Amino acid sequence: MRKSTQRSFTWRSITQSRLFFPLVALSLILLFDFIFIPGFFSIENRGGNLHGSLIDIFRNGSTVMLLAIGMTLVIATGGVDLSVGATMAIAASVAGILMNPSALRNEVFFVTDPTYTFQPLWVVIVSALLISILCGAWNGVLVAYMRIQPMVATLILMISGRGIAQLITNGLRVQITYKPYAFIGQGWIILPFSLYIVAFLFILTWFLTRKTAIGMFIESVGINFRSSYFSGIDEKKIKLLVYTFCGFCAGIAGLVASSNVRTSDASNIGLTTELDAILAVVIGGTAMSGGRFSLLASMIGALVMQAITQSMYAIGVPAFALQAIKAVVVIFVILLFSEQVRNFVQRISTRKKEV
Amino acid sequence: MSLSLPNPNHIYSSRQARMSESDQIILAMEGINKAFPGVQALDDVSLTLKKGEILCLVGENGAGKSTLMKILTGVDKPDSGKITLDGKEIQAKSPQHAQSLGISTVYQEVNLCINLSVAENILLGREPYKLGRIDWAKMNKLASAALHDLLGVDIDVTKPLGSYTVAIQQMVAITRALYIESAKILILDEPTSSLDVNETEQLFKVMRKLKNEGVGIIFITHFLGQVYDVSDRITVLRNGKLVGTYETSAITRVSLISKMIGRNLAEFDEMSKTKLESSKHIRQEALLQARGYGLTGAIQPFDLDLHVGEVVGLAGLLGSGRTEMASILFGSDKADSGSISMNGSLVLDYSPLGSIKRGVALCPEDRKAAGIVDDLTVRENIVLAMQANMGWFKYLSLPEQYEYAEKYIKLLNIATPSADQPVKNLSGGNQQKVILARWLAINPQILILDEPTRGIDVGTKAEIQKLVLSLAEEGKACIFISSELEEVLRTSHRIVVLREREKVAEYSGEVDENTIIHAFAGSEA
Numbered sequence: 001m002r003k004s005t006q007r008s009f010t011w012r013s014i015t016q017s018r019l020f021f022p023l024v025a026l027s028l029i030l031l032f033d034f035i036f037i038p039g040f041f042s043i044e045n046r047g048g049n050l051h052g053s054l055i056d057i058f059r060n061g062s063t064v065m066l067l068a069i070g071m072t073l074v075i076a077t078g079g080v081d082l083s084v085g086a087t088m089a090i091a092a093s094v095a096g097i098l099m100n101p102s103a104l105r106n107e108v109f110f111v112t113d114p115t116y117t118f119q120p121l122w123v124v125i126v127s128a129l130l131i132s133i134l135c136g137a138w139n140g141v142l143v144a145y146m147r148i149q150p151m152v153a154t155l156i157l158m159i160s161g162r163g164i165a166q167l168i169t170n171g172l173r174v175q176i177t178y179k180p181y182a183f184i185g186q187g188w189i190i191l192p193f194s195l196y197i198v199a200f201l202f203i204l205t206w207f208l209t210r211k212t213a214i215g216m217f218i219e220s221v222g223i224n225f226r227s228s229y230f231s232g233i234d235e236k237k238i239k240l241l242v243y244t245f246c247g248f249c250a251g252i253a254g255l256v257a258s259s260n261v262r263t264s265d266a267s268n269i270g271l272t273t274e275l276d277a278i279l280a281v282v283i284g285g286t287a288m289s290g291g292r293f294s295l296l297a298s299m300i301g302a303l304v305m306q307a308i309t310q311s312m313y314a315i316g317v318p319a320f321a322l323q324a325i326k327a328v329v330v331i332f333v334i335l336l337f338s339e340q341v342r343n344f345v346q347r348i349s350t351r352k353k354e355v
Numbered sequence: 356m357s358l359s360l361p362n363p364n365h366i367y368s369s370r371q372a373r374m375s376e377s378d379q380i381i382l383a384m385e386g387i388n389k390a391f392p393g394v395q396a397l398d399d400v401s402l403t404l405k406k407g408e409i410l411c412l413v414g415e416n417g418a419g420k421s422t423l424m425k426i427l428t429g430v431d432k433p434d435s436g437k438i439t440l441d442g443k444e445i446q447a448k449s450p451q452h453a454q455s456l457g458i459s460t461v462y463q464e465v466n467l468c469i470n471l472s473v474a475e476n477i478l479l480g481r482e483p484y485k486l487g488r489i490d491w492a493k494m495n496k497l498a499s500a501a502l503h504d505l506l507g508v509d510i511d512v513t514k515p516l517g518s519y520t521v522a523i524q525q526m527v528a529i530t531r532a533l534y535i536e537s538a539k540i541l542i543l544d545e546p547t548s549s550l551d552v553n554e555t556e557q558l559f560k561v562m563r564k565l566k567n568e569g570v571g572i573i574f575i576t577h578f579l580g581q582v583y584d585v586s587d588r589i590t591v592l593r594n595g596k597l598v599g600t601y602e603t604s605a606i607t608r609v610s611l612i613s614k615m616i617g618r619n620l621a622e623f624d625e626m627s628k629t630k631l632e633s634s635k636h637i638r639q640e641a642l643l644q645a646r647g648y649g650l651t652g653a654i655q656p657f658d659l660d661l662h663v664g665e666v667v668g669l670a671g672l673l674g675s676g677r678t679e680m681a682s683i684l685f686g687s688d689k690a691d692s693g694s695i696s697m698n699g700s701l702v703l704d705y706s707p708l709g710s711i712k713r714g715v716a717l718c719p720e721d722r723k724a725a726g727i728v729d730d731l732t733v734r735e736n737i738v739l740a741m742q743a744n745m746g747w748f749k750y751l752s753l754p755e756q757y758e759y760a761e762k763y764i765k766l767l768n769i770a771t772p773s774a775d776q777p778v779k780n781l782s783g784g785n786q787q788k789v790i791l792a793r794w795l796a797i798n799p800q801i802l803i804l805d806e807p808t809r810g811i812d813v814g815t816k817a818e819i820q821k822l823v824l825s826l827a828e829e830g831k832a833c834i835f836i837s838s839e840l841e842e843v844l845r846t847s848h849r850i851v852v853l854r855e856r857e858k859v860a861e862y863s864g865e866v867d868e869n870t871i872i873h874a875f876a877g878s879e880a
Binding site for chain 2: 211212213214216217219220223224226227228229230231232233234291292
């Protein structure tokens with residue numbers, strides 16, 4: 001009797017872990033892949049670098065993972081940032097135009113020299129990131145100091161951002177041929193280079209939130225901003241910080257995405273990725289109303305999103321049908337997270353105890 | 356006013372029929388058990404309620420009163436036990452279900468929609484319809500008639516509930532609960548904690564009226580005076596266990612208190628001694644000086660000096676400006692006239708953080724909305740202000756956090772299974788202690804306590820009052836606000852009386868209750 005209680009207790013503590021349901025979702029999708037897609041798990045060694053479908057999930061998922069890091073913090077404060085996709089486009093446009101300014105002369109100039117760039121790489125990257133930080137700060141000011149609803153405030157940049165990006169590139173698609181820049185999204189050091197960027201940003205953010213007081217303040221503000229204010233927490237500064245940081249993450253994601261397709265396409269880069277990022281965070285178990293967050297769970301959430309896409313492609317779902325199919329799967333995954341289903345799982349575990 | 360049904364008076368008449376069967380048990384709860392993670396909230400608790408009876412449910416914080424009522428009203432499910440209503444075994448699945456069974460509840464914290472009108476709040480879900488649409492005129496008439504007839508309150512029912520005071524909101528909540536034709540049982544969970552004397556008396560009148568009509572009333576309160584005023588029997592709980600049920604006329608106040616807390620309360624008698632002792636420590640240096648300090652619409656400009664080692668009590672009726680005074684002194688609201696100086700230097704940064712840096716702390720009145728951060732753990736709640744004071748990057752390490760948390764859990768006797776328990780799982784009084792711990796942790800020079808004892812049991816009240824006096828002895832200054840005048844008198848060296856958002860009088864030394872009540876009323880001259 002005692003034994004079974006104990007087992008049930010550990011089972012319960014597992015099911016109550018933040019990582020449990022995201023991992024269940026990911027495992028279910030991977031299980032599906034294992035059964036239906038031959039060779040999905042095979043990893044091949046090409047000249048010291050690892051390739052394969054599994055690696056691709058990580059590589060293609062890196063943009064959403066980057067976005068999800070910033071989005072987790074924003075959602076934890078009880079807000080949301082709809083403008084990350086547009087910010088990606090702005091960052092990509094800035095980077096593109098600094099490497100290949102021909103669009104400004106209103107000509108589509110095909111650079112063929114892979115060593116040509118208008119500005120050195122560090123200027124390109126720093127400028128793009130600074131602009132995206134500025135975009136984030138703009139959202140932060142609107143939300144924290146102007147007290148505009150986060151959804152409305154970030155909607156402004158979501159809509160205008162792509163216009164701004166088009167202005168920067170003069171309405172043209174900018175070709176990027178500069179080789180070193182391509183390494184960001186396409187390079188490989190055993191694993192895809194973009195994964196190292198994700199890992200770096202993840203660790204940086206983890207330290208920033210969990211080894212300083214910022215993480216606790218973010219959660220506190222998200223749970224009860226009045227109590228936080230009375231306790232001396234500057235709720236406005238915290239909000240400004242998370243939106244700014246979210247912009248920064250979006251900037252990095254923009255660089256990775258544009259490097260990946262070798263173009264700065266202002267109207268397509270990062271299109272609808274804000275929704276993927278939000279979903280990733282939600283799958284990771286952070287409540288849209290704010291509060292407790294887990295960066296790791298959001299990362300798994302992002303992988304769930306990418307694994308869905310990847311699997312759909314692998315079993316031959318045509319690109320135009322992808323969104324619809326994806327929606328169905330997402331509904332299923334989200335159902336896993338509903339209170340009802342969770343209670344059901346927990347009830348099963350209690351029933352076991354009684355038997 | 357000629358209104359068609361359901362006029363509240365009609366409701367009463369239908370209840371008259373049930374009167375004759377008084378002394379008959381209407382509700383029996385037997386062997387109720389309920390465990391929460393880490394806590395046995397209820398351990399084999401039983402309770403009976405007769406028709407036409409007012410039963411008081413008393414006990415310290417965490418005794419299990421609220422949990423027992425939550426089980427009765429279907430908010431929580433018991434692990435085991437039997438509930439019989441009118442001879443039939445029931446198990447309420449939800450508050451709605453409980454209501455349909457005839458169990459109505461008014462909760463401790465007002466759970467209404469403050470952005471809806473008073474009328475909407477009373478009749479939500481029972482709106483009168485005309486031609487498929489809500490008949491607003493009738494709805495407003497019904498609501499104001501109900502308020503008038505049941506409680507004798509006359510207010511504009513079309514205004515949003517949020518524009519009224521907490522006391523009125525409480526009245527509306529009670530009206531809503533009473534406005535159910537089939538109510539057999541009415542549960543009042545701390546309904547009087549934000550009501551003044553007249554309002555309370557009015558509520559008692561209503562309760563007696565309902566009692567005579569055969570309704571069984573379970574009344575939860577921390578005010579022992581009210582227990583004796585209104586109840587027929589008393590059920591005492593302690594630490595989730597049933598201590599016993601007593602006829603109110605057969606138990607003295609002292610023995611009731613000792614049953615509630617399981618020890619004798621000589622502490623209360625010692626209190627005045629302690630106070631006298633501690634007044635020797637007051638020094639003449641003014642720690643805080645406010646001059647012409649005020650905020651338009653909230654509190655008239657006032658002068659106030661606070662000395663080292665002194666406890667100043669703010670007394671006044673509800674809405675007299677006590678809370679407003681506290682919040683501009685703390686800086687959570689910004690004053691628009693006058694100035695304050697601390698330790699002789701003028702204060703420039705009026706904000707909670709600025710106050711914390713100066714060593715001023717405020718335990719706000721509204722524990723739920725402005726005090727606790729409910730999803731955070733006890734530990735995080737305790738270190739929150741200290742960490743805010745230290746800034747974003749100077750992080751208290753986890754071992755340090757645990758050290759502080761454990762220290763205050765022990766010091767204040769916070770009943771929690773561990774420091775990692777989310778604070779929302781704690782009882783009200785223990786949540787209050789957690790907030791106190793949060794402020795003690797920053798080692799404040801001035802501690803402003805706005806209603807720190809509201810909804811808290813006697814034992815904890817005494818603990819908090821003693822704590823305040825001992826802080827004063829250590830050279831700190833306290834501002835103590837409470838609706839219970841007796842408590843203010845017992846704890847404060849000096850008393851500031853507020854009336855209609857204005858400081859009207861100040862008394863030091865020994866004052867009797869009468870003087871202050873006259874000052875409340877404005878007849879001290």
